[in-house]
Amino acid sequence: MTTKTPRQFFRPLAIGAPEPFRELPLRLERMIHFVPPHLEKVRAKVGDLAPTVDIVLGNLEDAIPVEAKQAARDGFIAMGQAVDFGKTGLWTRVNALNSPWFLDDITAIMGQIGGKLDVVMVPKVEGPWDIHYVDQLLAQFEAKYCLPKPILIHAILETAEGVKNVETIATASPRMHGMSLGPADLAASRAMKTTRVGGGHPEYKVIADPTSDGAPRAVAQQDLWHYTLAKMVDACAAAGIKPFYGPFGDFADEAACEAQFRNAFLLGCAGAWTLHPSQIAIAKRVFSPDPAEVAFAKRILEAMPDGSGAVMIDGKMQDDATWKQAKIIVDLARQVAARDPQLAAHYGM
Ligand SMILES: CCC(=O)SCCNC(=O)CCNC(=O)[C@H](O)C(C)(C)COP(=O)(O)OP(=O)(O)OC[C@H]1O[C@@H](n2cnc3c(N)ncnc32)[C@H](O)[C@@H]1OP(=O)(O)O
Ligand SMILES: O=CC(=O)O
Numbered sequence: 001m002t003t004k005t006p007r008q009f010f011r012p013l014a015i016g017a018p019e020p021f022r023e024l025p026l027r028l029e030r031m032i033h034f035v036p037p038h039l040e041k042v043r044a045k046v047g048d049l050a051p052t053v054d055i056v057l058g059n060l061e062d063a064i065p066v067e068a069k070q071a072a073r074d075g076f077i078a079m080g081q082a083v084d085f086g087k088t089g090l091w092t093r094v095n096a097l098n099s100p101w102f103l104d105d106i107t108a109i110m111g112q113i114g115g116k117l118d119v120v121m122v123p124k125v126e127g128p129w130d131i132h133y134v135d136q137l138l139a140q141f142e143a144k145y146c147l148p149k150p151i152l153i154h155a156i157l158e159t160a161e162g163v164k165n166v167e168t169i170a171t172a173s174p175r176m177h178g179m180s181l182g183p184a185d186l187a188a189s190r191a192m193k194t195t196r197v198g199g200g201h202p203e204y205k206v207i208a209d210p211t212s213d214g215a216p217r218a219v220a221q222q223d224l225w226h227y228t229l230a231k232m233v234d235a236c237a238a239a240g241i242k243p244f245y246g247p248f249g250d251f252a253d254e255a256a257c258e259a260q261f262r263n264a265f266l267l268g269c270a271g272a273w274t275l276h277p278s279q280i281a282i283a284k285r286v287f288s289p290d291p292a293e294v295a296f297a298k299r300i301l302e303a304m305p306d307g308s309g310a311v312m313i314d315g316k317m318q319d320d321a322t323w324k325q326a327k328i329i330v331d332l333a334r335q336v337a338a339r340d341p342q343l344a345a346h347y348g349m
């Protein structure tokens with residue numbers, strides 16, 4: 001594939017558009033909270049909701065009825081204008097690029113609240129060509145409205161073709177913020193035989209061999225999403241962008257939601273989507289590091305001030321590599337502590 005030269009890659013795509021970021025802005029993004037902006041009742045409470053989440057996302061795509069598409073777009077703009085989001089990120093999920101609504105979504109939003117928007121989430125991204133199109137369009141709007149800061153793009157990985165192209169999507173533009181796994185659309189795209197939104201499936205399992213005494217055979221459920229999530233995490237980490245787990249649809253099953261989020265956290269994800277207020281606390285709990293882990297990570301950093309050598313702590317060998325792991329945990333704890341005084345106290349920060 002032909003790619004741009006390094007200098008061209010970082011040039012603004014429109015005269016007057018801001019320079020692309022070289023590094024992602026440092027932001028705590030444990031949950032991307034989805035708000036249905038066509039509902040006046042929900043919108044009215046966004047001012048109270050905003051300080052309790054890291055990101056508020058106005059959803060315009062799936063889950064918004066066709067007859068409410070315009071109301072959702074208008075509602076998102078009204079909400080964006082009315083609320084002071086402070087340190088909370090303001091994102092939107094626009095309709096798909098091949099839908100009748102995308103062009104009007106992006107045109108209206110950039111014209112009216114482009115200066116407040118942080119990230120545009122683009123659904124059903126199939127390859128780098130989708131990112132290039134949105135990249136160019138955003139640059140033109142940034143130039144037209146003299147916006148000082150570039151708006152970032154977050155792709156949803158939710159088609160088989162997107163998964164095949166995940167690495168070129170991740171590196172398509174310096175505007176790339178990250179990616180979310182979209183298990184519902186991806187299941188449909190792959191003809192997986194499930195009706196769930198994320199999480200496990202009891203029939204996806206391995207079973208032990210039968211024994212001569214006919215004892216019940218051990219069964220272990222496997223993770224349907226491990227392959228895709230791991231592939232996405234590697235593509236994002238290599239590109240210096242952020243991976244996220246997407247939606248978990250069974251709001252009543254908080255334990256399963258927590259387990260899915262925790263697998264994603266342990267594997268390298270920065271956060272997950274929250275679709276209902278009950279999922280906010282779960283995401284906060286999972287994507288803020290455990291105080292005991294933070295305390296141990298601090299001991300590693302203190303024992304190896306320059307990050308080199310080998311030491312033993314509680315019988316476990318530490319060296320340059322575990323120092324790097326510890327630094328990731330302590331740096332994340334610092335970000336969380338800056339946002340959450342209660343956790344700051346638990347972390348001793
Ligand atoms: C599957 C692939 C995907 O694309 S996932 C992303 C697309 N889906 C979404 O964005 C769904 C977002 N969530 C929602 O629209 C609602 O949670 C749905 C699913 C409709 C359920 O709402 P409802 O029946 O009102 O639930 P409830 O009675 O338990 O609500 C309790 C109170 O909480 C509110 N609430 C609900 N969801 C949200 C939300 N996402 N953000 C903010 N507030 C929310 C409800 O309005 C309700 O408030 P109140 O107590 O009546 O004042
Ligand atoms: O958009 C999300 C999905 O799971 O589909």
Ligand SMILES: [Mg+2]
Nearest residue numbers: 062158182185
């Ligand atoms: Mg989807």
